[in-house]
Amino acid sequence: MAEALPKPVPRLLSSPSRRQFLYRLGAIGGVGAVMAGLEAFGMSVASAQTAPPALTGSGAGKRVVIIGAGVGGMTAAYELSKLGYQCQIIEARSFAGGRCQTARAGFSLTELGGEAQHCTFDDGQYINHGPWRIPFNHQSTLHYTKEFGVPLEVMVNDNDASYVLFEGGSGPLAGQPVRKAQVAADMRGHTAELLAKAVRGNRLDVPLSAEDQEVFVSYLVREGYLSSRDLSYSGADGRGYDLWPGALTEPGPGRLSTPFPMADVLHSKAWRTLRSVAGFSQQRTMFQPVGGMDRIAAGFAAKVGHMIQYGTVVERIDQDDHGVDVAWVHAAGQRGTTKANYCVCTIPLSVLRHIEAALPDATKQAMSAVAYQPVGKIGLQMKRRFWEEDHFIFGGHVYTDNEDIGSLSLPSWDWQGAKGTVLGYYQFDAAAIKVSAMTPAERAEFATAFGQKVFPQYRENVEKSFSVAWHRVQYNMGGWAEWDEEGRRTAYPVLCQPAGRIYLAGEHLSYLTGWQAGAIESAWLQIAKLHHQASA
Amino acid sequence: MPAHVVIAGCALAGLLLAGPAWAADPAGEGLFVANCSACHQRNGQGIPQAFPALAGDKLVQDDPKRIVAVLLNGRGGMPAFKTQLIDEQIAAVASYVRGAWGNHADPVPAGLVAAARTEAAAPVADRGLQAH
16 A cells, blocks of 8 residues: 555645644635635636536646545546646545445445444345435536446436325325325315315405416316316326226226325325425436446546545544645554645545544534434345336335335336345434344344335345445444534535635535535535645 | 334333333333434443443533433434434433433433423424435
């Protein structure tokens, strides 16, 4: 490892004490000043969300140490190298990608306080236990999948045919798996009927002219599949058939299904799965890399892998007016220091706050202000794809009000294949903490017991499992940063500013927390600032 | 109410009849094992550089309002339990932690949790169906 390290950076004779240096940091202008400076340099960041900043000039002769070979760190290394900077990435793990991981045969994980898990999935089976979706509006992530030639496929992020299982309600639908299309058709149909009849009968004080009221009623008729004759809702073919239509006379036209009474849907609380439109980050088109999310990590590593020093844990970060010293210990026990002019530090704040670092007190205080999200996921390898073969569900999620499960998800890859791997749960917060107290075998049993309520074929098909509790994963200590309003207002801006020669980056320094796009875009903006400082 | 709360609530009913021996109470211990031990470990020792030890910890044995506030609202990497556990459960788990592994602090009455809950009635965020 030692020979791969960059040569020491020459130091000027008189360096100020750390105290003097940190004191001077306070005099550095805010982000706005830096951005204005970037504009003056012709380094516009207006398009930062869709492409890397267009930086000019050269970083030749300058060294940057990047801590963390996750997506953010590798983005910084890749783009800074293009400018001529000499980059060295220090990575605690034996592989690149950070949280961008995929569990397949050969992958191992030992959570803090947990037993070792070795993934033994069959060839071709995998679970994206870290990031698993790429929304179409994450143009930064898509910039690199295109640049690195990482093939994408559509991830089914909403499936009308999938089930909803709500156990906390009441009435005949509570605790029953119900197709999402039926919940949606009936809730919206009944609602449209009530509203249309109220408008037509002048029982609502609506701020619409008589003409507009008629247009509104026309909309409701279309929206809810109402009878234009009496504005009643009596079902819609989209909610499905009791007997599917087909050929000749049997089944011929088939037999439409009958709507659930509105009260039954209301009491089941399954309507909680309905929103007018999916949230911005959850909309179609949703993508995933063919073969697993870690193909993105591999795409980056193909470009910057030679800069990565693996198995190296940072012990201390020092800086003065001239450079940054990163002291580390290698897995083999060897200690060393990497010296550079600048540092891009992508260590999650949940971990960085335990590392001795020459950061201003305000930065340290700000780091402690952010919470990290406990997250749990489990992959269950199934002997056959009964959800496709017996239930005609191809991808998508099963929603539930059981917070300890969160949601269950069906794979959007290898359609009609022999086997498949299901995401058995995906939970957050205190629920994730609770489930993580179980052993891997207990987690698999817990997930299986729930799945059995949705699919009668579930238990008999579970053959292998692999689970993760991100809050117990060393070097991460949480799924992602969870900022509250107060933290965004006070701590976040402090962390966005360079701390002397140290630039923090990662999903935690974005409004896209928990997304690879947040890591990429924070790296883009921070290296633009770094380049500006280095070019001054 | 989620099923697990109902189940834990039944265990708690037995606990309430059992008298004031909070520290040794199996319900408090059970709640701790289920909700806390994943990080703080069953022996309360935590994991260095990751999860704080509760055995011998000052905050835990300080004014009970402090541990109750942390349990209700979370802190750092620890999530809020205010929607997961009812007042009696928070009191039971706090009492267990304050009396286990050599800790020597008074048990926490449920009324104190109720009062703290009213003080810090922050709205629960609507996460939506999916995240990330």
